[in-house]
Amino acid sequence: MEQNPHYDYGTHFLFQGHELGAGGKGYITRINLDADGAHRVTLLATTDINGQSLPTIDGSTWYPFSHKLLFTSESGSNASVVQATPDFPVHRRRYLRHPRSGRFTKGFSLTELAG
Numbered sequence: 001m002e003q004n005p006h007y008d009y010g011t012h013f014l015f016q017g018h019e020l021g022a023g024g025k026g027y028i029t030r031i032n033l034d035a036d037g038a039h040r041v042t043l044l045a046t047t048d049i050n051g052q053s054l055p056t057i058d059g060s061t062w063y064p065f066s067h068k069l070l071f072t073s074e075s076g077s078n079a080s081v082v083q084a085t086p087d088f089p090v091h092r093r094r095y096l097r098h099p100r101s102g103r104f105t106k107g108f109s110l111t112e113l114a115g
Contacts, residue, residue, distance in 0.1 A: 007039055009042070010033065015029070015030055015086065023053075024056060025046065027044075028043075028057070029043055044089075055079075055080055
């Protein structure tokens with residue numbers, strides 16, 4: 001499921017956030033519509049840079065103004081929005097819900113962004 005740097009994955013993709021990973025953990029995959037069966041699915045993210053699992057993902061959408069994917073989690077007090085780029089390797093940032101105001105604030109970086 002990991003990406004092969006020598007393979008052309010094409011230009012047509014579907015992105016999926018999952019809530020039923022091993023142990024109830026969340027993860028993000030990309031379905032490569034132009035690829036053969038052996039390269040059809042790419043695992044994009046399971047953990048953050050600290051090794052912590054992604055929250056279970058309940059919904060996703062494309063945000064056209066920033067050209068980012070948004071994945072939402074309704075994990076009780078751990079509710080958050082994960083923002084990801086559509087490229088590989090994916091760059092992610094997590095936004096956590098402020099416990100008092102309910103607003104989302106910039107949380108910690110899930111991966112180090114490429115320079």
